[in-house]
Amino acid sequence: MWLPLMGLIIGVIIGLLTDIRIPAEYSNYLSIAILAALDTLFGGIRAQLQNIYDEKVFVSGFFFNILLAASLAFLGVHLGVDLYLAAVFAFGVRLFQNIAVIRRILLTKWTSSGEK
Amino acid sequence: MMGSQKNVYFTITASIIGFMVAIQFQTVSEPVVRDTRDTWELRNDLMSEKEIESELLQEIQTFEDTLAKYEDEREQSKGKLLKETLNELKNEAGMTDVSGPGITLTIRPIINEIGREVQMAYISPSLLQRLLNELNMYGAKYVSIDEQRVISTTVIRDIGTVTKIDGHSLNRLPIVIKVITEDEEKAERLFKRMEISPVVEDFNMDSLKVELSNPEENITIPGYKDPIRIRYMEPADNGVGGDG
Numbered sequence: 001m002w003l004p005l006m007g008l009i010i011g012v013i014i015g016l017l018t019d020i021r022i023p024a025e026y027s028n029y030l031s032i033a034i035l036a037a038l039d040t041l042f043g044g045i046r047a048q049l050q051n052i053y054d055e056k057v058f059v060s061g062f063f064f065n066i067l068l069a070a071s072l073a074f075l076g077v078h079l080g081v082d083l084y085l086a087a088v089f090a091f092g093v094r095l096f097q098n099i100a101v102i103r104r105i106l107l108t109k110w111t112s113s114g115e116k
Numbered sequence: 117m118m119g120s121q122k123n124v125y126f127t128i129t130a131s132i133i134g135f136m137v138a139i140q141f142q143t144v145s146e147p148v149v150r151d152t153r154d155t156w157e158l159r160n161d162l163m164s165e166k167e168i169e170s171e172l173l174q175e176i177q178t179f180e181d182t183l184a185k186y187e188d189e190r191e192q193s194k195g196k197l198l199k200e201t202l203n204e205l206k207n208e209a210g211m212t213d214v215s216g217p218g219i220t221l222t223i224r225p226i227i228n229e230i231g232r233e234v235q236m237a238y239i240s241p242s243l244l245q246r247l248l249n250e251l252n253m254y255g256a257k258y259v260s261i262d263e264q265r266v267i268s269t270t271v272i273r274d275i276g277t278v279t280k281i282d283g284h285s286l287n288r289l290p291i292v293i294k295v296i297t298e299d300e301e302k303a304e305r306l307f308k309r310m311e312i313s314p315v316v317e318d319f320n321m322d323s324l325k326v327e328l329s330n331p332e333e334n335i336t337i338p339g340y341k342d343p344i345r346i347r348y349m350e351p352a353d354n355g356v357g358g359d360g
Contacts, residue, residue: 007127008134015138027143034140037133044126055125062129 004041028077029070032087036065039091042098049105065091209344210267214258215336217300219307221247222327224290226320239286241272241279243322247315248272251295254309258296258337262286265340282342289324294337303331 022030040062047053069087076083153161206212223239248266251259259266264284272281279286297303307328310316316326 003123004126004130007130011131011134011136012138013134014131015135016142019142020139022139022143024143027140030136030140030143034133034136037129037136041126041129041133044129048122053122055122058125058129 028084029073032069032073032084032091033066035088035091035095036069037062039095039098040065042095042102046098046101046105049102206339210258210265210340211344212339213336214296214339215334216257216296216298217303217331217333218256218258218294218296218335219303219310219331220329220335221293221295221310222290222329223293223319223324224327226323226325228323238277238322239279239291239324240322241274243315243318244272244279244281244286246318247293247326250310250313250315251293251306254306255297255302256295256306257298260294260337262288262291262293263338265338267340267344269344294335296335296337300331300333307331 040058043061044053044058047058069084069091072087073084076085203212207214244261248259248261261272261281262284264270264281266281270282272279274280295303295306297306307330310326310328319326
């Protein structure tokens with residue numbers, strides 16, 4: 001359980017140390033990608049807690065969602081429509097749902113373990 | 117081990133997310149400092165910026181001035197060069213006064229047996245020309261006859277029994293011939309040459325006497341006074357003259 005958290009911290013540290021900066025016009029894509037990745041991550045956690053986790057789904061979902069979100073944003077920029085908002089909306093809603101599910105599962109686990 | 121593999125995936129995913137988040141942070145958090153200045157501070161800053169602006173403008177002005185000066189100088193130096201060349205050419209053509217070491221020859225009538233000057237003030241052009249040739253042969257650089265500068269177009273000829281040099285009559289003796297040489301050594305040599313020159317003898321036959329002065333350090337010869345008229349010369353085609 002602690003390993004993913006450590007991975008997150010390591011990733012942040014590496015990112016800060018390498019001092020990489022992307023051009024400002026691409027920061028939109030990156031934010032969407034981060035949102036997609038977070039969505040996938042929480043989806044994976046939820047699936048694991050619900051015991052329906054499938055690593056193929058998880059890994060493919062991770063990369064596919066990132067690419068889809070980025071390409072949606074790209075398309076939006078070129079069509080003049082803020083399509084990335086759609087991605088933000090979709091991922092945001094799913095993020096909330098996933099986190100809510102995780103919270104409920106954890107709550108039931110905690111209460112059931114408290115009753116024991 | 118199913119669990120550990122899952123954890124590895126999660127870890128990798130999490131680290132990628134962390135990496136992306138860090139990059140996004142660095143990209144987005146560029147303007148760290150918020151502008152919290154009030155009106156007066158802004159005014160002051162504006163003032164200082166304006167001062168800097170005016171300083172920069174001044175600097176530009178000075179640089180432009182310098183540039184203009186340089187260009188001016190270039191133009192002038194062109195003019196100066198031309199003037200120098202002109203002066204050189206004038207000097208060469210004999211339009212300017214020159215001075216230097218040399219000798220003077222004075223032609224006067226000889227004194228006959230009864231102690232009186234023979235009044236036969238006539239110098240034949242051919243004699244004068246011979247003398248000039250002699251002088252030129254022995255290192256004369258600039259010559260003037262009776263304050264008339266001898267240049268390359270000078271004519272010495274008989275016009276109605278009066279010998280004239282470029283229109284100036286040589287009928288009043290004594291006539292002074294000034295000769296400037298390259299240096300004092302050459303003046304000395306010229307003096308010695310003229311002392312033994314047969315031309316001086318020829319003058320004697322015309323009842324004239326040539327008095328040689330010792331070499332002097334500084335003789336001034338006037339420049340040619342009349343404009344030089346060029347009637348039969350034309351500029352050579354470019355490149356044909358050899359200096360094109």
